Amino acid sequence: MHDLVTEIREERGAYRVTVNDTETFRLSAADYQALPLVAGQALDWPAYRAALLKRQYPEALAKAVALLAARARSRREVARKLADRGYRPETVAQVIARLQGEGLLDDAAFAAQWAQARAAKGLGRARLLQELRLKGIAEDVCQTALAGLDTDAQDEQAARLAEKLLARYGRLPAREAMQKALAAFQRRGYGYGEASRALQAALERMRGEE
Numbered sequence: 001m002h003d004l005v006t007e008i009r010e011e012r013g014a015y016r017v018t019v020n021d022t023e024t025f026r027l028s029a030a031d032y033q034a035l036p037l038v039a040g041q042a043l044d045w046p047a048y049r050a051a052l053l054k055r056q057y058p059e060a061l062a063k064a065v066a067l068l069a070a071r072a073r074s075r076r077e078v079a080r081k082l083a084d085r086g087y088r089p090e091t092v093a094q095v096i097a098r099l100q101g102e103g104l105l106d107d108a109a110f111a112a113q114w115a116q117a118r119a120a121k122g123l124g125r126a127r128l129l130q131e132l133r134l135k136g137i138a139e140d141v142c143q144t145a146l147a148g149l150d151t152d153a154q155d156e157q158a159a160r161l162a163e164k165l166l167a168r169y170g171r172l173p174a175r176e177a178m179q180k181a182l183a184a185f186q187r188r189g190y191g192y193g194e195a196s197r198a199l200q201a202a203l204e205r206m207r208g209e210e
Helices: 029-034 045-070 075-084 089-101 107-119 125-134 139-147 151-168 174-187 192-209
Strands: 003-011 014-019 023-028
Touching: 014 029, 023 029, 029 045, 045 075, 045 089, 075 089, 107 125, 107 139, 107 151, 125 139, 151 174, 151 192, 174 192
Parallel strands: none
Antiparallel strands: 003 014, 014 023
C-alpha cells in the first residue's frame, strides 16, 4: 500500500511536505528539485526517505563539521541545528553517529571545556550545571565536568567577585550592600554558603587595609 502526499507548501525558498496528513518534513529547494513531489501523489514513503537520506547526508555532515569548526558544541546542539535546517531525523542521527565515531563530537570533552571556560568568567557550580543541562549533557557527565574544576581557581574567582561587588555597593548601608552582593553571587550560580564566605573574607581584607 502506498502512502499519500497530502499537502505541499512553499515557504522561504523551501517546501513543507505532509504525508498521510500525519508526518510533515521540510525539503530544501535543491532537494525538492532532485526528488520532486506533487500533492495527491501516491508515494513509496520508505523508498523516498532512503533516497532523501542518501542525498542529504553529505551536505548535513559538512554543515555539522563547519559548526564544530566554529566552536565546540554538544551533541544536542549539533542535532538541533541540523533539525532546524530541515534535515530528516534519520539524517541527523547518521551524522551524529559518524561524528561521535570519529571523535569529533564528545559530550564529556565539551562539558569539561565549557565548565572550565565559564568558571573562569566567575560563574558558580549551580549556574554551570544549569547551562550544561540546557545543552543536553547527561547528568553524570555534568557532574564529572564540575568535579574536574580547579577549586583554588574557583575560590580566587569568588574572592575577586566579592571585592568587585563590595566596591559597587560600598555607598549603601552595610546590610543592604551585603544583601545585594549575595543576590548577585546567587545569580552567578554560587551557593549562599560560598558567597557568604567570600564576602566575609573580602570584608576582612578591606578592613585590614584601612
